[in-house]
Amino acid sequence: MLPVIPGKELIAFLEHTGFSIIRQKGSHVRMKSDDGRYTTVPIHAGEDLPKGLLRKIIREDLEMTLEEFSEAYRKFKGN
Numbered sequence: 639m640l641p642v643i644p645g646k647e648l649i650a651f652l653e654h655t656g657f658s659i660i661r662q663k664g665s666h667v668r669m670k671s672d673d674g675r676y677t678t679v680p681i682h683a684g685e686d687l688p689k690g691l692l693r694k695i696i697r698e699d700l701e702m703t704l705e706e707f708s709e710a711y712r713k714f715k716g717n
Contacts (some may be wrong), residue, residue, distance in 0.1 A: 645681035
C-alpha cells in the first residue's frame, strides 16, 4: 500500500535517493537524478499528493516498482 505523502516530503526523499532540484516554477519542482531520470513534484501547502500522481511518479519517472518505493521510503522514514 502506498503511503500518503506531501510534496515537500517526497522531494526530501528524492534528494536522499540522489535527485537534485534543477528548477522551480510556481508550485512545481523539477528534479533530475544523476542517471538522467526526471520528475516534477507539485507542492501545495497542507495537501498530500494524489495517489494516482504518486503512482505515476514512482512507475514512470523513478522507474521503480511500488514495492521498491515502499521499502525505500520506509528506510528513509526510519521504520
